[in-house]
Amino acid sequence: MRLPEISKTIQVPDDVNLxxxxxxxxxxxxxxSLSRDFSFAPIAIEGEGKNVRISAKWPRKKxxxxxxxxYSHIQNMITGVTKGYQYKLKIVFSHxxxxxxxxxxxxxxxxxxxERRPRKIKIIGSVKVKIEPEDIVVEGxxxxxxxxxxxxxxxxxxxxxxxxxxxxxGIYVYERNEGMA
Numbered sequence: 001m002r003l004p005e006i007s008k009t010i011q012v013p014d015d016v017n018l019x020x021x022x023x024x025x026x027x028x029x030x031x032x033s034l035s036r037d038f039s040f041a042p043i044a045i046e047g048e049g050k051n052v053r054i055s056a057k058w059p060r061k062k063x064x065x066x067x068x069x070x071y072s073h074i075q076n077m078i079t080g081v082t083k084g085y086q087y088k089l090k091i092v093f094s095h096x097x098x099x100x101x102x103x104x105x106x107x108x109x110x111x112x113x114x115e116r117r118p119r120k121i122k123i124i125g126s127v128k129v130k131i132e133p134e135d136i137v138v139e140g141x142x143x144x145x146x147x148x149x150x151x152x153x154x155x156x157x158x159x160x161x162x163x164x165x166x167x168x169x170g171i172y173v174y175e176r177n178e179g180m181a
Contacts, residue, residue, distance in 0.1 A: 006064050007055035008071040016078055020047040025074060029081025032126070032141040036073065041066050080141040083179035087150035089136040093169045098157075100131050100171070107136070112157055113169060119156050124149045136171065147176075 012018045017028040023045050026035040038045060043056045043066055054071050056063040079085075091098055096114045100107060107129060109119040123129055125145035130137040136153060140146045150173050157170035 002058055002060070003064075005055055005057050006059050006067050007053055008067055010052040010054075010071065010074055010078070012050045012052060012078065013082060014050070016082060018047070018052060018078070020045060020052070025052075025077070027074075027077045027081050029078070029141075031081050031084045034077045034080060034142055036077065038070055038073075041070060043067055043070065045070070076143045079178055080143055084139060084141050085143050085146045086137065086139040086175075086177040086179070087146055087173055088175040088177075089138070089150060089153060089171050090174045091134055091136065091171050095167070095169055098169065098171070100136060102129060102131060107131075107153060109153075109157060109171070113159070113167070121149075121152050121156050124152075 015029060019026045023038040023041065024035065025038065025045070027033065042063055043054060043059075046053045046055075052074060054067050054074070056067050059067070091100060096111050098112050099110045101110065102108075103120075105123045107121045107123065109121070112119060125140065125142055127138060127140040127142075127145050127149045129149070130139075138146055138150045138153070153171055154173055159167045159170060
């Protein structure tokens with residue numbers, strides 16, 4: 001059974017400036033500004049004052065799911081420009097001491113399992129990476145850029161063709177936070 005309409009409404013906080021241009025949304029706040037284009041989606045996005053309404057008329061399953069997905073994307077954008085996102089990764093080694101360095105817009109992981117050539121991971125977008133003695137802190141306003149950068153760092157040190165119970169060396173995400181320090 002199809003419903004006549006599915007809609008969700010977002011309350012925009014006072015310290016956030018949200019502007020709509022068709023289906024292109026721009027959000028500005030204390031931690032920065034983000035913009036995203038949802039013109040691919042067969043749904044309606046309307047703004048009335050400090051409210052944004054996402055709706056679909058006579059939606060099929062995919063359109064109904066898209067309403068919730070785009071609602072979540074806009075909520076994540078608002079949270080990103082107000083609080084920001086932060087991922088913490090732990091550097092773990094028992095066999096070879098891993099050293100991590102920043103170089104331009106990339107992270108260098110040296111001496112992982114005794115390798116001579118460093119592994120190079122690109123930092124995506126406007127994400128900030130801080131290297132502490134045993135931790136790597138990845139933070140920024142865009143959740144997708146922050147989480148993808150952290151995932152790329154973690155995946156670059158995945159141990160292959162060895163027993164994972166013995167070779168625990170690597171870099172692992174251990175904490176995800178809303179709100180940067």
